[in-house]
Amino acid sequence: MPSEATRLTVSEVMTLEAFADTIIPGERRYATDRAVAGAADGGGAVAAGAVDLMASEEGGIGGLLPTLVIGLNDHAQAYAEKHDRTLDDSVPAFVALDFDDRTALAAALMAPGTDEQDLWVPLAMFSVMAWDTGASVHTTEALAAGHPGLTTMGFTEPDADGLWRFPDFSYRRVLASPHPHTTPSGDPA
Amino acid sequence: MTAIETTDVVVIGSGFGGAIPAYRLAAGGARVVVLERGPWLTGEDFEHDFKFGSSSTRAFEFTMGDGMNILGGNCVGGGSVVYFAAMPRAPRYAFERLGGAGRRMWPAAIDRPALDPWYDKVAESLPISRQDWNDVTYSGGLFAAACAHAGRTANPVPAAIDRAKCTNCNWMMSGCRFDAKRSLLLNYLPGALAHGAQIRALHEVQRLSRIDGGYRVHFNTVHDVDYREVTGSGAIDCKVVIVAAGAAATPAILQRSEEDLGTMPAAVGRYFSGNGERLNTAVVDENRVREVLGLSRPDGRAYEAYQIGKGPVCATWDWLDENLPEFHRYSLEQLYFPPGFGTILAQVRDATGPTWFGAEKKEMLRRWQSWLTVFIMSEDDNEGVFGPPPETGNADRISQQMLSRGPLRYDPTANTRAAWARADADVRDILERDGLAKVMPWSDEVIGAYTVHPLSSCRIGDDPETSALDDTHELRDHPGIFVTDGSSVPGALTVNPAFTIAALAERAVPGIVEAVARRGVPVRYVAEPPEAVSSSRRPLLTQA
Numbered sequence: 203m204p205s206e207a208t209r210l211t212v213s214e215v216m217t218l219e220a221f222a223d224t225i226i227p228g229e230r231r232y233a234t235d236r237a238v239a240g241a242a243d244g245g246g247a248v249a250a251g252a253v254d255l256m257a258s259e260e261g262g263i264g265g266l267l268p269t270l271v272i273g274l275n276d277h278a279q280a281y282a283e284k285h286d287r288t289l290d291d292s293v294p295a296f297v298a299l300d301f302d303d304r305t306a307l308a309a310a311l312m313a314p315g316t317d318e319q320d321l322w323v324p325l326a327m328f329s330v331m332a333w334d335t336g337a338s339v340h341t342t343e344a345l346a347a348g349h350p351g352l353t354t355m356g357f358t359e360p361d362a363d364g365l366w367r368f369p370d371f372s373y374r375r376v377l378a379s380p381h382p383h384t385t386p387s388g389d390p391a
Numbered sequence: 392m393t394a395i396e397t398t399d400v401v402v403i404g405s406g407f408g409g410a411i412p413a414y415r416l417a418a419g420g421a422r423v424v425v426l427e428r429g430p431w432l433t434g435e436d437f438e439h440d441f442k443f444g445s446s447s448t449r450a451f452e453f454t455m456g457d458g459m460n461i462l463g464g465n466c467v468g469g470g471s472v473v474y475f476a477a478m479p480r481a482p483r484y485a486f487e488r489l490g491g492a493g494r495r496m497w498p499a500a501i502d503r504p505a506l507d508p509w510y511d512k513v514a515e516s517l518p519i520s521r522q523d524w525n526d527v528t529y530s531g532g533l534f535a536a537a538c539a540h541a542g543r544t545a546n547p548v549p550a551a552i553d554r555a556k557c558t559n560c561n562w563m564m565s566g567c568r569f570d571a572k573r574s575l576l577l578n579y580l581p582g583a584l585a586h587g588a589q590i591r592a593l594h595e596v597q598r599l600s601r602i603d604g605g606y607r608v609h610f611n612t613v614h615d616v617d618y619r620e621v622t623g624s625g626a627i628d629c630k631v632v633i634v635a636a637g638a639a640a641t642p643a644i645l646q647r648s649e650e651d652l653g654t655m656p657a658a659v660g661r662y663f664s665g666n667g668e669r670l671n672t673a674v675v676d677e678n679r680v681r682e683v684l685g686l687s688r689p690d691g692r693a694y695e696a697y698q699i700g701k702g703p704v705c706a707t708w709d710w711l712d713e714n715l716p717e718f719h720r721y722s723l724e725q726l727y728f729p730p731g732f733g734t735i736l737a738q739v740r741d742a743t744g745p746t747w748f749g750a751e752k753k754e755m756l757r758r759w760q761s762w763l764t765v766f767i768m769s770e771d772d773n774e775g776v777f778g779p780p781p782e783t784g785n786a787d788r789i790s791q792q793m794l795s796r797g798p799l800r801y802d803p804t805a806n807t808r809a810a811w812a813r814a815d816a817d818v819r820d821i822l823e824r825d826g827l828a829k830v831m832p833w834s835d836e837v838i839g840a841y842t843v844h845p846l847s848s849c850r851i852g853d854d855p856e857t858s859a860l861d862d863t864h865e866l867r868d869h870p871g872i873f874v875t876d877g878s879s880v881p882g883a884l885t886v887n888p889a890f891t892i893a894a895l896a897e898r899a900v901p902g903i904v905e906a907v908a909r910r911g912v913p914v915r916y917v918a919e920p921p922e923a924v925s926s927s928r929r930p931l932l933t934q935a
Contacts, residue, residue: 224748224749225748225749226748226752226753226756227749227750227753241750242750242753242754246753255443258443259791260443260444260448260790260791260792261443261790261791261794262619262788262789262790262791262794263789263790305744305745305749308745308748309744309745312837313836314836314837320796323837323838324789324794326735326748327735329748330731330734330735330748331441331730331731331735333756334730334731334734334756334759335441335729335730335731336441336442337441337442337443337731338442338443339442340440340442340445341439341440341441341442342439342440351730351756352730354753354756354757355730355756355757355759355760356695356698356759356760357698357730357759358698360439364439365439365558365560365568366439366558366560366561366562366698367558367559367560368558368559368560368561368698368699368700369558369559370688370689370690370699371528371529371559371696371699371700372524372525372526372527372528372529372532373527373529373532373686373688374524374525375524375532376524377524377527377532377535377536377539377545378535378536378538378539378543378544378545378546378705378707379539379544379545380544380545380546380547381544381546381707381708381709381711382544384546384708385480387480387514387521387549388479388521388522388546388547388548388549389479389480389549390479390480390481390482390708390711390722390886391482391483
């Protein structure tokens with residue numbers, strides 16, 4: 203799977219990272235980080251492995267990524283021209299947009315009824331999944347490594363055998379009256 | 392050249408609609424072959440893991456359509472393996488619905504009293520049990536307490552779960568590692584195997600053709616990891632076919648069979664219902680939960696327990712009221728949806744930017760353990776229509792597993808939208824009262840609507856114009872083909888439909904037995920329940 207990801211060029215990876223960071227933003231990985239805009243505390247989709255997941259063999263969209271990157275940067279260029287933004291041409295156009303502009307463009311691309319919604323929504327879904335499930339690695343390993351999404355969400359640690367069990371699960375109190383027409387089997391009438 | 396295999400009955404699909412007739416026909420003496428397109432997973436295959444390629448993607452199918460997306464099982468046992476095992480009977484009025492056509496959607500022969508004996512048979516076989524307040528999880532208890540605070544009732548929901556074995560791990564959408572969920576792997580399917588039925592996994596049926604005295608069932612075999620890869624093909628001849636591929640796949644098989652079998656009834660691939668489903672996500676205020684509802688856990692926390700549990704355990708049935716008009720009736724059921732499926736479409740209340748992604752969504756996700764999801768099951772207008780089937784299967788696969796795009800189009804009518812809006816408002820009324828929570832419905836602007844309970848795409852009825860099956864589940868004008876899965880249910884039920892699908896399949900079996908017997912097969916109807924087993928990991932459950 204990582205071998206798939208490494209086939210992307212640096213500029214392609216940056217563009218995809220900037221898109222993923224728009225979906226679930228995070229803190230910059232290093233001072234000069236351009237792809238990650240630093241719009242939120244803690245690791246975001248990029249730190250959670252979003253590009254690995256997008257490029258994974260299992261995900262099935264890896265082959266599309268170079269085309270999506272071209273499309274994304276073309277849209278960013280058009281957006282910049284329309285809104286009088288001057289882009290730094292040392293990075294891909296989408297990366298050159300600031301976080302608010304990336305957000306506005308992503309929202310427009312994924313708006314209902316637009317031609318390309320079917321392209322960009324799956325890319326966003328992979329970004330979300332990377333952050334809140336860590337689906338490019340085993341969940342127990344992701345948690346052990348301090349996966350930014352699972353730990354931020356408070357996903358608990360499993361038992362020693364890697365399985366989850368919650369013996370404390372109930373208030374163990376009657377908390378409402380049942381519907382008066384409930385049948386003896388506990389069903390609606 | 393190898394001779395084509397013959398058997399008495401081919402069953403397409405191994406969920407409720409397939410497993411039940413497979414068991415009863417095999418027990419009655421028929422030769423039965425079950426073809427299941429998904430893998431055969433048992434016991435330790437059911438992982439606690441979100442990784443692509445684990446059981447969370449192997450056993451599942453997410454089929455994206457135009458305006459409607461379907462989540463369903465894709466494995467031996469079908470929906471029973473991945474479902475939440477909530478098993479309420481459908482309310483009386485559900486069988487009396489008129490729907491958009493203005494006439495009773497269900498056949499005259501079926502109403503709730505007529506179906507109750509068949510529900511009883513399923514309840515005995517799985518089995519299903521009443522839950523009490525000691526079984527109700529924190530999230531279910533919180534929802535019940537909020538309902539009571541709003542002057543509503545709330546019920547623990549009957550479930551096919553062995554309470555003694557359940558660990559409340561909430562991984563049941565990936566299959567139950569502990570064999571606590573009473574899936575079909577623990578009753579009807581081992582029952583069928585014990586009586587000589589064969590179950591073949593990774594066999595995806597493409598179409599049917601006619602032969603002298605019956606049908607030929609054409610299948611592809613698919614790769615056990617990359618379901619996009621066709622590894623072979625074949626056919627089996629039989630006297631009777633039972634199509635139970637699920638409401639998202641049964642139409643494609645029948646549509647693709649038209650070229651050989653002749654015109655299908657007009658209702659094949661039409662009248663699809665998403666069971667009026669919709670989700671709302673609340674982020675609760677932990678302090679208000681303590682102050683207003685008086686709830687606290689032994690460790691002192693008020694709630695923070697979204698991850699804990701066994702899916703839906705509590706519902707309010709106040710609007711399951713036969714005196715209300717159609718599209719005003721619905722149930723609200725507390726639910727858990729794991730990260731991924733359960734988080735993407737959840738929206739931020741009062742967002743200043745995007746509602747479903749971005750910085751504010753991340754803030755909402757920080758409070759994930761304080762989430763409470765409420766599942767709406769309402770009445771829709773059966774407005775789903777399937778376009779022409781894809782080259783193979785029921786959808787074009789995108790990922791190796793789980794993700795595909797199919798030809799279903801669903802444009803919700805004003806009736807459906809109004810029903811959703813009423814239920815949304817009600818959820819908000821219950822959960823935002825006295826500052827308990829902030830609530831938003833899931834976005835329907837990103838991928839359209841969604842359902843975990845696809846129904847009605849090949850439905851039973853008395854009217855040949857609006858139903859593909861007669862009241863025996865036989866496909867009109869195609870004797871010897873029966874459809875017994877969720878596609879046969881005429882419309883939304885306003886509750887979880889698995890129990891009703893199963894009861895209908897039980898009810899259809901005596902008629903299917905007669906049809907098989909008429910074709911010269913020595914078979915009788917067997918009324919006894921399958922012998923229950925306690926573990927899916929038994930030698931019998933190895934692939935034929």
